[in-house]
Amino acid sequence: MSEGLNYKFLVDTFFVALSGVPIALAVTAVALLIALPLGFLLALTRINRIPILNRFAQIYVSFVRGTPIIIQIFIVYSSVPLLLDSFFTKFNITMNIYDVHPIWYAFIVFSLNTTAVLIEVFRSALGTVDKGQLEAAQSVGLTNPQAFRRIIIPQSLVVALPNICTATVNLIKATSLGYAMSLQEITLKAKVAANVGYNYVEAYIDIFLVYLILCGLVEYAFKLYEKRLRKYKPANA
Template structure:
């Protein structure tokens, strides 16, 4: 058995694992773009206690946040192909379900998971905005959409942004579980390289470093955006 770290493997695998970054970022960005509007709208249903939708959002949040992401991956990644196969067979649709790129399943799984988190983030953030501001917006002739876009949403984002940042960072880290769907992301690429010579310690160090760089960069970008939104803090007082 070799002693110490294999630094040549460590360096080579670092750059190999970097080739999985685009896949990781694509999953993260698409999932956030889906989850942000859904989370905001479902948060509104909970605050306004809209019948049926309010209860659905409540159960949805409890279910998703109460189960591990890896379990959600196994359930969805295993069940969707079976359901689609039965449907396609019934209606004689000539599509091979098992040839679908697993990244589409990743979009679904991580969007579902992140939406549940953002519902609670937006629900608490919207609760900090004075309800009288909506009435004031109506009094000057603004529509609901205009009031939300110009007044409510900016103030909500000021409060919610730190938690949205946390959700985004957690999402990026959660994509490491994409190896369970054979996604060619950071973790799988490093693990496949390690399988040849059993250099798993080096591989996991590379994975650690890459995710640390990614998450630190995302946090920095959110801080920059938070500074831009800071002007709305005065309006919310």
């Protein structure tokens, strides 16, 4: 048995784990770029009760929130290549789908998962804005897109931002499951380094520290942005 922590390995592997941060941030950024507008639009369909889209959004949110993200990863990572391979074979397309970098599957999984979370975030946030403000904006000649951009969205963002921050932090932490797709992110890099000398305790401490620092910095950035948005907060709120 080990006599104690291997501090040299602990320090060295911290930087190995740190080298996986760009991948984790890339997946997070792409997922948010897709999920933010898509989640907002689907939230509008729920608020306005657009028949087919509203029902689709309800089922979609229930499915994603009701299944573990690791299962979603396994489904996408195993089924999408099989479907595409069958499609390519049928139409004589010469492409080896199994050579596709796993980061593309990560983009799909985490975008779909985060969209479901943000639908509910935006739905609740938009519900806090008085409908009379949209009518008032229309009465002074603003179009709906102008009213949303100048009045509705800034006010709803004030309410939504803490939940968007939570969703972003959870997304960053969820990227640790990318190891299931052989994605060279923080967790996989540290675990591979630990395989040589079975220094798994040190590796997990390094993973813990990297995610703690990364998520702390993201939360701080959101707090700074939240201060800038306070001017849109209603006086009676």
